[in-house]
Amino acid sequence: MIAVVRALGVVIWSILMISSSLVVLLFTWNTRWPVAMARCMWAPGVLWVCGIRLEVSSAAQLTDDSYVFVANHQSYVDIPLLFRAIPHNLHFVAKKELKKVPFLGWYMMATGMIFIDRSNRNKAIESLRRAARLISKGKSVLMFPEGTRSKNGQVSPFKKGPFMLAKDAGVKVVPVGIDMPDHTYHVGRFGVTHVKVAIGAPVTYEQDEHVSKLIDAVHAQVEQLSARGVRVSG
Numbered sequence: 001m002i003a004v005v006r007a008l009g010v011v012i013w014s015i016l017m018i019s020s021s022l023v024v025l026l027f028t029w030n031t032r033w034p035v036a037m038a039r040c041m042w043a044p045g046v047l048w049v050c051g052i053r054l055e056v057s058s059a060a061q062l063t064d065d066s067y068v069f070v071a072n073h074q075s076y077v078d079i080p081l082l083f084r085a086i087p088h089n090l091h092f093v094a095k096k097e098l099k100k101v102p103f104l105g106w107y108m109m110a111t112g113m114i115f116i117d118r119s120n121r122n123k124a125i126e127s128l129r130r131a132a133r134l135i136s137k138g139k140s141v142l143m144f145p146e147g148t149r150s151k152n153g154q155v156s157p158f159k160k161g162p163f164m165l166a167k168d169a170g171v172k173v174v175p176v177g178i179d180m181p182d183h184t185y186h187v188g189r190f191g192v193t194h195v196k197v198a199i200g201a202p203v204t205y206e207q208d209e210h211v212s213k214l215i216d217a218v219h220a221q222v223e224q225l226s227a228r229g230v231r232v233s234g
Contacts, residue, residue, distance in 0.1 A: 009049040017042040018107040031111045035089040038111075043083035050077060052193050056085045060201040062174070066135045067202060068166040070218060071176035072155045072226045073144040078178060085197035086176065088140040093131055093162075112139075116161075118147060128165050135169040142176075145215075153180075155223045158215050167211060172202035175218045177225025198225040 021034035021042075047054060069090065071082060083090060092108075096115040099105045108115070112134065116127040131141050143165075145158035166173045179196040200221045205214050 006050055010046055013045045013049060014042065015103050017045070018103045021107060022110060025110055032089060034107070034111050035091070039083045039089060043080035046077065046080040047084060050193070051191065052077065052081070052195055054081060054084060055194065055196045056199070057196070058199040060199075062087060062199070062202070066138055066169070066171050067140045067174045068135070068162055068169070068171055069140060069142040069174045069176055070145050070158070070162050070222065071142065072178055072222050073146050073149045074153065074178050074180050074226075075149065078144070078149075081178060081195060081197055082142060082176065086142070086199065090142045091131070091134050091139050093127065093141060093143045114141070124161065128161055128168075131165055132169045135165075135171055141165070155219065155226060158219050160211055160215060163205070163211050163214050163218070166214075167205050167207075172204050173214065173218055174202050175200035175221040175225060177222050177227070179226050200225055 017037065021037050024037065025031065025034045067088070069082075069086060069088075071078070079092065091111075091113055093114040093116055094108065096117045098108060099115050114127050114131050114134070117123040135141060143162040145162045146156040147159050148156075150156060163173065177198045177200070179198065181193060181195075203214065203218055203221070205211075
């Protein structure tokens with residue numbers, strides 16, 4: 001029963017917030033405000049309905065610079081968790097299937113979120129180019145480099161797309177770890193679920209190093225951050 005109540009609450013709150021965001025966008029023609037509404041209003045509401053208490057730690061003070069944030073992917077509440085935890089208006093790079101979801105897909109398209117088709121290399125490259133254009137306009141981008149949710153809580157090998165994006169855009173990569181009890185979130189669980197999100201220090205891509213070295217370094221940080229939710233210096 002609790003699962004049904006929470007799921008219904010999330011749907012109703014999401015429809016209300018997405019509709020409001022689209023109205024704001026219609027009158028302002030500025031994606032900044034709808035994205036800020038997602039971070040400051042939609043995400044906290046979803047976490048409250050789901051009984052999630054969030055604890056955030058950060059290894060460094062983030063500036064207003066653009067970044068490529070990369071995080072482990074554990075559950076379907078990762079997006080509201082990260083919206084709330086990271087003090088930037090984020091633009092997510094998400095799987096193309098989300099474009100077809102009513103309200104959510106409309107919101108994501110209207111606010112400039114990036115959809116990626118990993119089954120088509122050329123389309124995936126074009127999606128990364130669109131993400132690079134967002135970064136050139138001062139936006140920050142978040143990607144899940146594992147490509148899919150983890151089934152056992154372990155951090156899977158990273159795909160190189162986010163790191164090539166950071167290299168081409170000339171920005172730092174910020175590792176983020178989600179530490180969730182039992183490695184997943186159960187909507188039917190009674191009581192409060194405590195989740196930790198740890199933000200690592202920005203990692204600079206050195207132009208003379210191979211991208212695999214950057215991937216290995218960031219993967220190790222995300223593993224440590226997600227396993228313990230502690231501060232990690234970079």
